[in-house]
Amino acid sequence: MIMLNYIASFFLIGLGLYAIVTKYNLVKTVIGLSIADYGVNLLLISIGFNPGGTAPIFTWSELDYNSFFVDPVPQALTLTSIVIGACVTAMSLALVIKLEEQYGTIDTRKIRRLRG
Amino acid sequence: MNFLGNVLSYQHFPIYAIMVLFLGSFLIAVFGENRIARNILALLSITASLGFILKLVGPVLMDGEIIAYWMGAREPAGGYAIGIALEVDALSLFFALLVSIAVFVSGVYSIQYMNRDDNEKEYYTLYLLLCGGVMGMVLSGDLFNMFIMVEILTFAAVALTAFRNTVRGAVEAAFKYLVVGCMGSTCILVGTAILYAQTHTLNFAQLSQLVPGDVNTATKVAFALLFVGFGTKAFIVPFHPLAADAHGAAPASISVIISGVLTKSGIYGIIRITYFLFQSMGLGTMQFLLVFIGSLSMFICVTMALAQHDFKRLLAFHSISQIGYVLTAVGLCTALGVSAGLYHAINHTLFKGLLFLAAGAVLHETGTTDLNKLGGLAKKMPYTTVLFLVGAFSISGVPPFNGFASKWMVYQATYQKAVESGNIGFLLVTIIALVTSVLTLASFVKVSHSVFFGQLPEGLEHVKEVSFGMRFAMAIFAVLCVVTGLFPNLVTSYLTEPAARAVFNVAHYIEAMGFDGSAVTEPVAVSFSHVGTWDPVSWLLVLCIALLSVTIVAVGSKYDNVSRSKAAATESKYELFYGGEAQELSQLGGDDLFWGFKHNWRGYFNYMHRLHSGIVNDYALWAVVDLALVMLFSLIVL
Numbered sequence: 001m002i003m004l005n006y007i008a009s010f011f012l013i014g015l016g017l018y019a020i021v022t023k024y025n026l027v028k029t030v031i032g033l034s035i036a037d038y039g040v041n042l043l044l045i046s047i048g049f050n051p052g053g054t055a056p057i058f059t060w061s062e063l064d065y066n067s068f069f070v071d072p073v074p075q076a077l078t079l080t081s082i083v084i085g086a087c088v089t090a091m092s093l094a095l096v097i098k099l100e101e102q103y104g105t106i107d108t109r110k111i112r113r114l115r116g
Numbered sequence: 117m118n119f120l121g122n123v124l125s126y127q128h129f130p131i132y133a134i135m136v137l138f139l140g141s142f143l144i145a146v147f148g149e150n151r152i153a154r155n156i157l158a159l160l161s162i163t164a165s166l167g168f169i170l171k172l173v174g175p176v177l178m179d180g181e182i183i184a185y186w187m188g189a190r191e192p193a194g195g196y197a198i199g200i201a202l203e204v205d206a207l208s209l210f211f212a213l214l215v216s217i218a219v220f221v222s223g224v225y226s227i228q229y230m231n232r233d234d235n236e237k238e239y240y241t242l243y244l245l246l247c248g249g250v251m252g253m254v255l256s257g258d259l260f261n262m263f264i265m266v267e268i269l270t271f272a273a274v275a276l277t278a279f280r281n282t283v284r285g286a287v288e289a290a291f292k293y294l295v296v297g298c299m300g301s302t303c304i305l306v307g308t309a310i311l312y313a314q315t316h317t318l319n320f321a322q323l324s325q326l327v328p329g330d331v332n333t334a335t336k337v338a339f340a341l342l343f344v345g346f347g348t349k350a351f352i353v354p355f356h357p358l359a360a361d362a363h364g365a366a367p368a369s370i371s372v373i374i375s376g377v378l379t380k381s382g383i384y385g386i387i388r389i390t391y392f393l394f395q396s397m398g399l400g401t402m403q404f405l406l407v408f409i410g411s412l413s414m415f416i417c418v419t420m421a422l423a424q425h426d427f428k429r430l431l432a433f434h435s436i437s438q439i440g441y442v443l444t445a446v447g448l449c450t451a452l453g454v455s456a457g458l459y460h461a462i463n464h465t466l467f468k469g470l471l472f473l474a475a476g477a478v479l480h481e482t483g484t485t486d487l488n489k490l491g492g493l494a495k496k497m498p499y500t501t502v503l504f505l506v507g508a509f510s511i512s513g514v515p516p517f518n519g520f521a522s523k524w525m526v527y528q529a530t531y532q533k534a535v536e537s538g539n540i541g542f543l544l545v546t547i548i549a550l551v552t553s554v555l556t557l558a559s560f561v562k563v564s565h566s567v568f569f570g571q572l573p574e575g576l577e578h579v580k581e582v583s584f585g586m587r588f589a590m591a592i593f594a595v596l597c598v599v600t601g602l603f604p605n606l607v608t609s610y611l612t613e614p615a616a617r618a619v620f621n622v623a624h625y626i627e628a629m630g631f632d633g634s635a636v637t638e639p640v641a642v643s644f645s646h647v648g649t650w651d652p653v654s655w656l657l658v659l660c661i662a663l664l665s666v667t668i669v670a671v672g673s674k675y676d677n678v679s680r681s682k683a684a685a686t687e688s689k690y691e692l693f694y695g696g697e698a699q700e701l702s703q704l705g706g707d708d709l710f711w712g713f714k715h716n717w718r719g720y721f722n723y724m725h726r727l728h729s730g731i732v733n734d735y736a737l738w739a740v741v742d743l744a745l746v747m748l749f750s751l752i753v754l
Contacts, residue, residue: 013302013306017299017736017740020295020299020733020736021733021736021737021740022733023733024733026291029295029732029733029736033295033298033299036299036302037302040302040305040306040309043306043309044305044309047309047312047313071316073312073318074309074312077260077308077309077312080260080264081305084264084267084301087267087271088294088298091271091274091275091294092291092294092295092298095278095287095290095291095294096291098278098281098287099287099288099291102287103288108731108732108733109731111288111291111730111731111732112288112729112730112731113284113285113288113730114285114288114289114292114360114361114364114365114730115725115728115729115730116423116724116725116728116730
């Protein structure tokens with residue numbers, strides 16, 4: 001079951017990279033970045049998963065050696081990563097709007113004033 | 117009183133140095149409407165940060181102490197790090213010192229330089245965010261925190277690249293940087309996740325303890341991901357086009373930070389993962405990887421720079437070329453090599469900062485950085501010209517300026533490595549480094565000729581010298597350039613050697629955090645022979661005599677302009693060489709000076725021009741291919 005998660009996460013990362021490399025539409029590039037980011041989030045959350053574990057919410061007195069819970073660290077990492085992913089999307093879409101205003105197109109093949 | 121003494125203990129200074137920058141950023145976002153309040157807040161926070169770092173120089177760089185700081189005093193429990201840590205050894209502090217000096221000077225410069233832009237409040241907010249991000253990254257002792265700081269600095273750098281969004285190509289550059297930069301950050305995060313899955317820790321010291329003993333396919337993949345991720349931050353080949361785009365559009369004060377500081381943070385990350393996390397630098401193949409990429413960056417970027425006709429874009433390519441020197445020297449894995457690389461890193465921050473500030477001064481007064489539209493500014497901006505020349509001499513490696521001292525050490529280190537290992541390939545690296553230095557000089561002859569000497573074009577008669585604040589900032593860098601060039605022994609013994617010793621003392625780094633570092637084997641014995649075997653004062657005398665004799669000849673002889681210009685007029689094909697001396701408006705443009713060289717190499721130059729197509733998909737493809745190659749490489753050799 002968890003193996004499927006890993007396969008899916010690397011598939012998503014690969015799909016995102018594929019979209020960034022092959023798509024000439026700027027919005028699709030942004031979507032590619034987001035998909036890769038979702039893949040990373042899935043990977044992180046799968047790493048911390050323990051089958052049968054409870055939520056990692058304990059007070060100090062409740063905690064003993066029989067407690068069995070999922071690893072809380074990757075969950076914290078995932079939350080951070082989701083926030084960063086949202087920032088990437090927001091900022092890149094803002095830049096796409098500006099690019100469309102200035103160049104009149106969102107085709108990457110036409111947005112190449114800086115080259116050589 | 118006891119509480120106060122505790123709070124002011126230098127153990128806390130690393131976190132203060134980071135926090136004052138972020139706090140300043142926040143306060144400016146809230147209270148920054150007033151111009152005076154904003155400037156005072158910005159200057160206060162960068163000065164405080166510089167002060168905290170300078171206070172740490174004594175204990176960390178001089179006495180060799182390692183500051184292990186657990187946030188919220190959450191010490192490791194049960195042999196596992198559970199808290200977030202800052203770990204400051206000599207290497208971290210070395211880079212932090214570079215960061216804080218560059219940030220201070222560029223902050224002082226910004227006050228005057230940005231006074232014609234609107235949205236200054238947002239500028240300073242993002243500026244301090246960028247500086248705080250870099251500072252946090254070099255002082256962090258935690259891999260995930262490093263990733264967070266990398267993201268913060270990437271965002272701030274992208275936003276600042278697009279800050280002057282009316283400048284040609286600024287938004288375009290920012291978008292490309294964002295796409296490839298975020299691919300790099302994603303690589304770092306995936307690498308971090310894989311390492312966490314293998315070792316269940318994020319602490320750098322503990323990872324350095326656990327990872328080398330347990331190298332499997334997953335950690336090899338993680339190495340490739342982390343290497344490429346930090347490579348995007350250092351803009352080494354194949355990520356150099358992004359640097360060129362970003363520098364051309366960003367304000368000059370930001371270029372100083374991106375080139376002088378942000379690329380260094382990438383180099384810092386690469387040193388940490390190769391020397392500390394994976395301890396793989398003992399392998400000849402790993403040295404080959406770093407030296408190969410470094411030499412490639414050196415050569416490709418310097419030839420790309422020769423073909424440019426935009427002042428700042430040209431400087432950006434040179435910047436990556438110099439980063440190539442740093443990476444090559446660090447990749448040699450000898451005490452002399454690491455010391456040389458770090459020395460060049462300081463010098464690169466100083467002279468490249470100076471050059472970018474000079475380019476910014478030209479832009480501030482003339483409104484353009486196109487080499488074909490500039491000329492003759494030496495008469496109008498004498499101080500800027502002199503300061504620029506100091507930077508140009510330094511980067512080209514003219515003795516006695518600092519570029520010569522560190523490049524000399526790089527040549528020595530590569531040659532010594534070739535002799536010691538018996539590998540003829542390292543001699544080739546020495547030759548590439550020398551050729552690159554020559555081409556750098558050629559390129560700066562072109563820049564100084566087409567910007568500061570020659571004919572003043574029409575429309576630039578009104579140009580004035582820049583204000584005192586900007587000159588002061590440039591003068592700080594210039595003085596530091598001369599000082600680090602004249603006293604190489606002091607720089608090596610007080611700055612680079614402690615840092616290089618820290619690089620080769622991984623066990624100490626692990627044990628300072630309370631983990632077991634007994635399994636670490638150092639790749640080489642640390643000895644600093646060959647360091648500083650040249651005498652800068654004699655070179656200074658030689659330079660003075662040469663300058664004096666040139667001046668005497670130029671002033672004393674009857675220099676016949678008239679007959680020369682007649683010869684030029686009759687033989688129209690030689691106009692190019694006589695132009696600018698007597699004839700009106702025959703200024704040698706930035707494109708012209710090396711036309712013969714470029715013509716002979718046109719196959720190479722045209723190929724490179726086509727390759728750097730400016731399409732973001734291509735750059736993304738390079739990143740993916742680079743990742744695939746490094747991954748293949750690490751799977752085979754690690």
